[in-house]
Each structure stands twice: as C-alpha cells, then as structure tokens.
Amino acid sequence: MGVCASSPMVGTTINGRSSSTREAIPTAKVIHVDGTLLEYPKPTTALQVVLQNPNHYLCHSESMHVDCMAPHVPEEEELLPGQIYFLIPLYRSHVPLSLPDLCEFAVLAGDALRRRRRPHSSLSSSFRLDCGFPVGAT
Numbered sequence: 001m002g003v004c005a006s007s008p009m010v011g012t013t014i015n016g017r018s019s020s021t022r023e024a025i026p027t028a029k030v031i032h033v034d035g036t037l038l039e040y041p042k043p044t045t046a047l048q049v050v051l052q053n054p055n056h057y058l059c060h061s062e063s064m065h066v067d068c069m070a071p072h073v074p075e076e077e078e079l080l081p082g083q084i085y086f087l088i089p090l091y092r093s094h095v096p097l098s099l100p101d102l103c104e105f106a107v108l109a110g111d112a113l114r115r116r117r118r119p120h121s122s123l124s125s126s127f128r129l130d131c132g133f134p135v136g137a138t
Contacts, residue, residue: 026081028085031112045076045079046075068097069093
C-alpha cells in the first residue's frame with residue numbers, strides 16, 4: 001500500500017535518563033477492520049495472531065494493490081517490527097481490492113496510529129469502515 005508506513009522513534013539516554021516520545025522498541029502493528037490496533041514487541045508469527053482472531057487472515061500493508069487480492073501472510077512468517085499488517089475477514093480473501101478499499105485501509109491505519117499517540121482520544125461513535133468490511137464481521 002505504501003502510504004501506511006511506520007517509523008518508530010528510538011529511545012535515547014541523556015544524563016542517565018531515558019527519553020522516548022513513542023516507543024523504545026519497534027513493534028509489529030496489526031490493525032483489525034474495526035480499528036483496533038494490536039502491537040507485538042517480541043517475535044510473533046502470523047499464526048499466533050490469526051489464532052487469536054478466528055475467521056480473519058493477516059495481510060502485510062506493503063503487499064496490498066489495486067485489482068489484486070490481498071495475499072495472506074504465511075502462518076510461519078514472523079511479523080516484522082515497524083511494519084503494519086491488517087486483519088481481514090476470510091470471506092474477503094478472494095475479492096480483489098479496489099482503490100477505495102486501499103484508501104479506507106490507509107485512513108484506518110492513520111486513525112489507529114493517531115489514537116495510539118493520543119490514548120485518551122477515540123473515534124466518534126458514527127465511525128464505520130465503508131469498504132465492504134462490516135465492522136465486527138467474523
């Protein structure tokens with residue numbers, strides 16, 4: 001997708017004090033279609049994430065393209081720190097992504113990452129992902 005990039009900040013030490021505005025350890029970021037952001041700081045496989053999210057598959061944001069089906073991350077593959085992944089309902093696994101779908105994923109990722117930086121903010125109750133992925137679908 002390209003537009004969903006993550007650049008975690010590395011913590012520094014000044015006069016014995018640690019300073020980091022976001023994170024000292026890069027995490028793999030997994031975004032559910034309902035907007036939930038899951039972060040994995042230690043090595044985690046795609047299978048571990050999928051087992052926690054039945055009826056969904058994992059797709060790496062950089063492998064999503066218009067008019068192509070979003071490819072599944074292989075179960076044995078470890079998630080890469082600093083990368084963004086999406087949990088997509090299985091019923092969508094054979095449907096090519098449209099440009100509006102990719103735009104919605106970019107907005108979804110941006111919103112999730114902004115909420116992460118400002119933990120006390122939340123989406124309005126009227127938020128709905130409108131690209132053929134009903135919120136809460138299993």
